Amino acid sequence: MSRSEFSEGITRSIPIVVSASPFAVLFGAIAIANGQTIGEVALTSGTIFAGASQLVGIELFGHHVPAWLIVLSIFAVNFRHVLYSAALAPFVEHFSASQKAATFFLLTDPQFAETLKRAETGTKVTFAWYMGLGLPIFVAWVLLSVVGAYFGRLMGDPARFGFDVLLPIYFLALVLGFRRRSNFLPVVVVSALASAIAHKTVGSPWHVSIGALAGVLAAALMPPAKAEEAKSASGAAAEDSQ
Numbered sequence: 172m173s174r175s176e177f178s179e180g181i182t183r184s185i186p187i188v189v190s191a192s193p194f195a196v197l198f199g200a201i202a203i204a205n206g207q208t209i210g211e212v213a214l215t216s217g218t219i220f221a222g223a224s225q226l227v228g229i230e231l232f233g234h235h236v237p238a239w240l241i242v243l244s245i246f247a248v249n250f251r252h253v254l255y256s257a258a259l260a261p262f263v264e265h266f267s268a269s270q271k272a273a274t275f276f277l278l279t280d281p282q283f284a285e286t287l288k289r290a291e292t293g294t295k296v297t298f299a300w301y302m303g304l305g306l307p308i309f310v311a312w313v314l315l316s317v318v319g320a321y322f323g324r325l326m327g328d329p330a331r332f333g334f335d336v337l338l339p340i341y342f343l344a345l346v347l348g349f350r351r352r353s354n355f356l357p358v359v360v361v362s363a364l365a366s367a368i369a370h371k372t373v374g375s376p377w378h379v380s381i382g383a384l385a386g387v388l389a390a391a392l393m394p395p396a397k398a399e400e401a402k403s404a405s406g407a408a409a410e411d412s413q
Contacts, residue, residue: 180303187281187304188311194222195312199319202229209320216316220309221279223379224248251383255283262290263301270298277305354393362386 195216202212207229219225224245231241256275263274282305290296346359366382373381 174299176297176299177303180300180305181307182303183285184304184307187285187308191222191281191308191312192315194226195315196319196322198222198225198229199316199321200323201226202316203320203323205229205232207232207320209317212320213313213317216313219245220276220312221245221249221252222312227375247377248379251379252278254383254387259283259286259290259296262286262296266298274298274301274305277301277309279305279308282308354390357393358386358389361389 198216199212202215202225203209207215215225215229219228227248228241228245231244252275255278259274259278263271266274282301285304286296286301289300362382362385365385366378369378369381
């Protein structure tokens with residue numbers, strides 16, 4: 172494992188850890204409010220490791236929803252990771268089977284975004300770099316979930332402080348990170364409309380996956396021009412180097 176690439180991955184993880192920290196603390200506080208123990212909070216963050224679906228799952232857990240429905244809801248919210256895995260597969264095909272298992276376990280929204288940016292600039296995605304990026308995020312997420320759980324009783328209802336808006340803001344920032352890509356606006360509009368319609372007709376949490384699938388379909392039907400895509404990649408690389 173290359174130390175320089177591992178260190179480079181750690182450097183890229185720092186802003187992600189900082190931005191994700193409030194959500195980890197928020198999850199811990201909400202989990203405690205819904206009846207989990209500190210040990211259960213750590214176990215949940217360490218095994219599921221997916222902010223949005225953990226928050227959905229814990230809300231259902233607090234309302235004594237059947238276990239199978241909680242699992243199904245978490246699967247629905249996390250279904251986008253199936254799409255992420257398919258998109259990243261060509262860039263990690265040189266990994267061993269065990270390395271791929273670790274890779275996809277650590278796959279989160281920012282991990283996917285950073286890996287895709289690296290691959291599209293023509294830089295090889297190495298296992299050392301990927302672990303350097305993913306491990307600090309994972310460790311920080313679990314530890315800060317425990318911190319949130321510990322202080323959760325002091326906070327009370329997190330919504331009273333407006334912390335419930337942090338997750339939508341976080342996902343909005345991730346989406347805007349791709350704003351330089353060709354057909355960005357129509358894909359986002361299609362995905363948003365499909366998600367809104369699904370929320371009214373099918374219900375939560377399936378609207379998340381339906382919106383994602385609609386966006387993927389829209390992107391496939393509107394392939395970007397090669398020149399535009401190259402310009403987008405070079406622009407992102409220049410932006411990252413600043």
